Amino acid sequence: MIGARVFSITRTSIFFFPRILTRPVSRSQSATARPVVAMSTTTSKSQEELDSIFKQKKIVRSTVRKSLKALDPSLRIQQDDAIQSTVLEAPWFKSSQGLCAYISCKSLNEVDTSKILSKILQQSDSDTMARKKLYVPWVEDKNSNMRMLHISHMDDLIANSMNILEPAPVDAQGNEREDVLQADEPIDLFILPGLAFDRCGRRLGRGGGYYDTFLKRYQDRAKEKGWSNPLKVALSYSPQILEDGSIPVTATDVLIDALVTPSGVVPISPRAIERM
């Protein structure tokens, strides 16, 4: 039986970026984007405006959770297979070398990533697949702090208090695991979870701010180091794709580059349109 544990991390074995105090816009909106709530680059929103946006986000989350719950199980399996096959066959996936991917959680009704993860870890198809390093989320605290840890095997994982599998940076005796590696390296592909998306790149998460915070820090760090921008690709069942403009956003919401749906890839950013 897998149990929740609390870990302490004693060395820089993980992606970690200094906490930021400012909250600028993450990426300018694509030419086609029509925000329901204008993203302001220069002025901050009043607390009232922000409260109203977070209220709208809650409503959208609750609606999408309900439609995900109602998704027919056999349709869900078909969509999981279609989405994962699209990713596995994509040139941008095959050529990626440093990847951050989420470990899907059944009870959250997330698009399954198990086939993608196994393929990366098994690396059998070395003729067509670049050798890949896989990093997965590790929640550090309740204040939106998340790190990405390198894993080599699914056995490196253990359920956390949210019942999501995560890497165990230390073993049962409290020793640091040799396979949880030092990582201050560029990532070329992020495979992102989320509750709702639109075709303009907006993504609504589960409300923790973990991904937005992580991506902002990562992007700042990449700029500083001269690394190229990673592709941010989200996986979405059909009921999670909403009308353009119906996802409320604030200045800290990081836009995605592309969406993988059961019918294929939706490239959004100019970079994604060029590469996909």
Ligand SMILES: Nc1nc2c(c(=O)[nH]1)N(C=O)[C@@H](CNc1ccc(C(=O)N[C@@H](CCC(=O)O)C(=O)O)cc1)CN2
């Ligand atoms: N598979 C997976 N791993 C992930 C995330 C994720 O969304 N999916 N995260 C992404 O941030 C981080 C963890 N954040 C999470 C935030 C909320 C919930 C959650 O269970 N939310 C409930 C509602 C809880 C409430 O409202 O009190 C839900 O969405 O039903 C789970 C993970 C890191 N790891």
Ligand SMILES: Nc1ncnc2c1ncn2[C@@H]1O[C@H](COP(=O)(O)OP(=O)(O)OP(=O)(O)O)[C@@H](O)[C@H]1O
């Ligand atoms: N870059 C950031 N720095 C600090 N706080 C942030 C940042 N990004 C988001 N937050 C905060 O996190 C909280 C949750 O944000 P939001 O509702 O947009 O998260 P989400 O998109 O649902 O979650 P996630 O990013 O984990 O998928 C908000 O209070 C928001 O202000």
